[in-house]
Amino acid sequence: MHITRYTDYSLRVLVYLASQGDELSTIQQISESYDISRNHLMKVVHQLNKKGYIETVRGKKGGMRLRLSPADINIGVLIRETENELGVVECLTGNNSCRIAPVCGLKGMFSEAMQAFLETLDKYTLADVIPSAHRPQLLRLLQVN
Amino acid sequence: MHITRYTDYSLRVLVYLASQGDELSTIQQISESYDISRNHLMKVVHQLNKKGYIETVRGKKGGMRLRLSPADINIGVLIRETENELGVVECLTGNNSCRIAPVCGLKGMFSEAMQAFLETLDKYTLADVIPSAHRPQLLRLLQVN
Numbered sequence: 163m164h165i166t167r168y169t170d171y172s173l174r175v176l177v178y179l180a181s182q183g184d185e186l187s188t189i190q191q192i193s194e195s196y197d198i199s200r201n202h203l204m205k206v207v208h209q210l211n212k213k214g215y216i217e218t219v220r221g222k223k224g225g226m227r228l229r230l231s232p233a234d235i236n237i238g239v240l241i242r243e244t245e246n247e248l249g250v251v252e253c254l255t256g257n258n259s260c261r262i263a264p265v266c267g268l269k270g271m272f273s274e275a276m277q278a279f280l281e282t283l284d285k286y287t288l289a290d291v292i293p294s295a296h297r298p299q300l301l302r303l304l305q306v307n
Numbered sequence: 308m309h310i311t312r313y314t315d316y317s318l319r320v321l322v323y324l325a326s327q328g329d330e331l332s333t334i335q336q337i338s339e340s341y342d343i344s345r346n347h348l349m350k351v352v353h354q355l356n357k358k359g360y361i362e363t364v365r366g367k368k369g370g371m372r373l374r375l376s377p378a379d380i381n382i383g384v385l386i387r388e389t390e391n392e393l394g395v396v397e398c399l400t401g402n403n404s405c406r407i408a409p410v411c412g413l414k415g416m417f418s419e420a421m422q423a424f425l426e427t428l429d430k431y432t433l434a435d436v437i438p439s440a441h442r443p444q445l446l447r448l449l450q451v452n
Contacts, residue, residue, distance in 0.1 A: 163393055300410050
């Protein structure tokens with residue numbers, strides 16, 4: 163079981179931007195810091211902008227920063243928005259072909275388990291991901307030499 | 308987020324065998340009932356046998372059945388055994404390349420969330436998946452015409 167790369171990269175972008183405070187960052191910088199594909203990041207950034215998590219400034223000195231305070235970005239809510247498929251099992255997706263689904267209790271069990279998973283993440287915000295005491299070390303780790 | 312096909316098929320095989328009580332079943336029958344690949348099932352059955360969930364009887368009238376009572380097959384334990392990767396995020400797998408992992412709180416949050424997921428499934432056994440009142444309907448659904 164894995165979250166999608168899309169969710170993974172969304173989290174990384176938000177953590178990066180949280181580390182920069184009000185400073186603007188570029189896709190290029192984020193891509194180099196994490197050593198991940200610029201192309202994949204473009205789609206992620208587009209969606210984060212559309213969903214109101216970040217704001218972008220156009221132009222030569224442009225870039226992006228968080229639109230919300232890290233304490234206002236809930237991890238559970240974010241995962242629900244970025245994971246397009248939280249079904250876990252086929253019978254919980256829109257694509258079920260398992261013929262015993264009408265009588266099988268697994269559906270309810272996995273649904274309850276996924277609820278517990280998400281409710282755990284609901285307890286946390288982006289501010290908890292990188293407590294301010296860790297910010298200097300985070301900035302060092304993100305620095306590309 | 309999805310369980311692997313391997314886990315999915317393991318669950319389906321166990322549900323099928325639970326529905327048959329002491330009767331022997333063949334891979335062919337299970338494959339036809341769920342309309343899933345015989346080849347994939349062979350690997351699944353081999354592992355379920357190796358892990359002690361089922362027993363196989365060789366020969367012309369051979370087949371397999373549960374070795375344990377459905378009430379003794381815990382769903383959480385089964386998932387831990389069949390999902391080879393419960394890491395959810397890269398930094399929880401053996402394959403981490405995210406450079407901020409040493410200071411990033413997401414690792415702990417996702418680990419806690421996965422724990423909550425598994426603990427929910429720990430509450431259930433195979434006997435809960437198909438309560439005996441549903442068995443007649445289950446048998447009808449599994450019947451290949």
